[in-house]
Amino acid sequence: MSEISPAALRGAVDLSTLRNRPAAPAQGAPAPGVTDVVVDATDESFGEILEISRTVPVVVDLWAEWCGPCKQLSPIIEKVTRELNGRVLLAKVDVDANPQLAQGFRAQSIPMVVAVIAGQPVPMFTGAVPEQQVRDVFAQLLQLAAQNGVTGTLTVGEGAEPAAEPEELPLPPLHAEAYAAIEAGDYAAAIVAYEKALAENPRDEEAIAGLGQVRLLDRVQSLDLQAARAAAAAGPLDVQAQFDVADLDLAGGHIDDAFGRLLDLFEKLPSDERTAVRERLVELFGLIGAADPRVGAARNRLTSLLF
Structure with missing residues (x-):
């Protein structure tokens, strides 16, 4: 997509079945169970991640190991997320290992990227897109989050070490x-x-x-x-x-x-x-x-x- 509108928050996907309903984190507080701004989400853990969307927008990247375009898009999304320094959480979902999440997001094809703001889904991308388009849509996402009062910043939980970024091999x-x-x-x-x-x-x-x-x-x-x-x-x-x-x-x-x-x-x-x-x-x-x-x-x- 090329533009996110506030209307996208209404009725896109029903995520009610994915909630475990833990207490929502306070604005600006460390997000419970989050040791990095990029996390692997599972059917079991997503309820907690959904509540974090009340503090910062959560970007959900639905991917699979066999998906070629995913291997092009996912590194770009992770790069842009890390540059935002805690203003966005990226939740990576392996659709093969997490069928409940794939069904909840109605993932008929991948790569599929959906944001969640205050528990409500917002469509972002289906299919691989260039980096500049990713950046443009992330900027729109932050604007929409601010319009809905979601303006927090995540910090790494006390006593937890951030996940080490994998060393990138140089491209041919x-x-x-x-x-x-x-x-x-x-x-x-x-x-x-x-x-x-x-x-x-x-x-x-x-x-x-x-x-x-x-x-x-x-x-x-x-x-x-x-x-x-x-x-x-x-x-x-x-x-x-x-x-x-x-x-x-x-x-x-x-x-x-x-x-x-x-x-x-x-x-x-x-x-x-x-x-x-x-x-x-x-x-x-x-x-x-x-x-x-x-x-x-x-x-x-x-x-x-x-x-």
Whole structure:
């Protein structure tokens, strides 16, 4: 998303089933059980974290080990959270290990990032986004929190040591070049850097996922959602029109919709016009990651259509 509005606090997700109802922390007091501004949240611990949202906004990052885009977005969210020095708590949720939280947040696709202010959810992101957009939405989140009286600052609990930040290994030069280009909004340069990395090592999975992500960002940045959907509806066999809507769906986290649209198109097209659709599907499979069950299901359908 690009903007948070106060109306987002009303009725987005029902989190009542996730409460354990401990006493809310006093403004400015150390948050109970929190030893760092970045914590791992579980089905069992989230009730306490939910109460902390009355002191500072809680940003909930729903991720999974198999999710390629999560590995791009999560480090950016953690970096921005730490820079805010206790004005935000980041709660990381492994959806595979915590099905109750995944259900409570209605996580149909990941990465999905939701904030909680005073116990009320606020949608932030679905899908990977550039760092500058993350910063912009965090700034809007703090403004919305202030409008709702949530202006505290967390301190590390007495006697507890903050969690040590993992030592970051330096990125390979071409990956670093791509990341710098993405942060600058120069997607064309990022594409070139990732393509060079793949020329050196065609099995570089991080480069494969990164290239797919930045190509997607480059394609959707100039698209208008309403115009794209109208064009796709008017031309059900218009390959580019269907590509545009599939890209927008994928960027918005609607992965099954994107795959289904392209597979339906592949099925309807004459055999000599299917190559571009198959290649786009393969590219998107690489972006989401082979371990994602939605990729497996879509790949199986594509195979059945091919043979």
